[in-house]
Amino acid sequence: MHSQVVIIGAGPAGCSTSLFLSKHKIPHLILEQSIFPRDKICGDALSGKVVEVLKKYDENLIHQMTHDPTHFLGSWGVKFVAPNGKALDIPFKQNTGQEPHAPGFICRRMHFDHFMVQQLDTRYAQLITGAEVISMGKADNINSVTYTNQGVVQTTSFDIIVGCDGDRSIVEKTFVNRSLEPDHYCAGIRAYYKNVTELHPQNFIELHFLDELLPGYLWIFPLGDGTCNVGAGMLSSSVSKNKVNLREQMLKAIAENPNLKKRFANAQLEGKINGWGLPLGSKKRSISGHHYILTGDAASLIDPFTGEGIGNALYSGFFAAQAIQKAIEHKNFSAPFLALHYDNPVYERLWSELKLSHSLQKLSKYNRLFNFVVNRAHKSTTLRNTISSMFEDMDLRAQFRNPVFWWKMMIGK
Ligand SMILES: Cc1cc2nc3c(=O)[nH]c(=O)nc-3n(C[C@H](O)[C@H](O)[C@H](O)COP(=O)(O)OP(=O)(O)OC[C@H]3O[C@@H](n4cnc5c(N)ncnc54)[C@H](O)[C@@H]3O)c2cc1C
DSSP: OBOSEEEEOOSHHHHHHHHHHHHTTOOEEEEESSOSSOOOOSOOEEOHHHHHHHHHHOTHHHHHHHTOTTTSEEEOEEEEEOTTSOEEEEESSSOGGGOSSOSEEEOOHHHHHHHHHHHOOTTTEEEEESEEEEEEEEETTEEEEEEEETTEEEEEEESEEEEOOOTTOHHHHHHTOOOOOGGGEEEEEEEEEEOOOOOOTTOOEEEEOOGGGOSEEEEEEEOTTSOEEEEEEEEHHHHHHTTOOHHHHHHHHHHHOTTTTTTTTTOEEEEEEEEEEEEBOSSOOOOEETTEEEOGGGGOOBOTTTOOOHHHHHHHHHHHHHHHHHHHHHTOOOHHHHIIIIIHHHHHHHHHHHHHHHHHHHHTTOHHHHHHHHHHHHHOHHHHHHHHHTTTOHHHHGGGGOHHHHHHHHTTO
């Protein structure tokens, strides 16, 4: 068998690559080891960036999401809780009343990923589920991928392969094989709880920056079915250095933290607490090469401060499809061509955000600084509005790196 383009993985990065390839009318094969619907350990928060990319594909998807609040709960803002326990509610947008839909959503990955797979355009996309890729190789100048399909081993040759297979990607291992860097990798755990109380009426997501989890946080994200996604994440180097057991710390916080224990007094854990890694985009890397492209978690593109990876996975899929269209047109699948047409646009769009988030991640380990900012923002409407506008305005967000911004805050301006 031969398929000019082969995508490995049908998570957000794989689906996005496929959808935009279909827009370019490029036929492709997708190999996915799971059968949908399937779970993925995640906080389930779909940020404004997810909405942005989905709109590029089809505005109608957002209408579908808005009309299904049980699965896609619209979220209008974020609650930051500083280590001193003080909370700050920040809307994602200033004029929320005039918006046709929520800026972000929260949706179980069990549902979101299935929803995305259902959008694939079968005129161009051939999806094989239950197909686990086991190796890739080259013989007589032909690239090929080998996978098991219902116990049968099959091989397909390709011109370009797209690694959308997440953290622990076999495509990344085959072509690059970078070792895990604990300063650029985060450990995360996730649980579902029923009956958590005092949730925000506009479904704000909650980030609790607890002393014992810095740099990192405990989150509570409300879902449309009345449950909450509750989890914790922390930089891997700090987990090892401080010998942190994330699971124990999360359960301890839920049972003892004065802000949390009353809200979890009647809460019940649904299922198990599960863990998975977050490869962070705090370092620029080469994300393509001779006949291959890496996207999403396989390319380590998760935001180092917020832990958001779905939006960047979708964006990288969008740019991968553009690069593949050019590669086919020019019959050029070489490393320099793909670096120019894939790595460059990806980092042009994402790097300034990733770099800034890395600075914020480093600042966030100073608990006193965190307390100070939240205390100041409590007193100043202007500062609260500035932080709110930072969700949409990158130049404004960059003020966090400007000493004048900090000086003004110190003197209360
Ligand atoms: C605890 C935790 C909380 C998070 N919270 C959030 C959040 O709230 N919001 C957010 O935006 N991001 C969050 N993230 C990050 C987000 O989950 C990822 O960035 C996102 O899933 C990346 O999408 P992807 O398509 O690159 O990879 P994945 O979603 O991991 O998809 C990879 C796909 O490839 C398939 N695959 C893997 N290997 C093979 C193989 N050998 N053969 C065939 N198929 C294969 C898998 O089955 C899977 O379907 C969180 C991550 C963690 C761990």
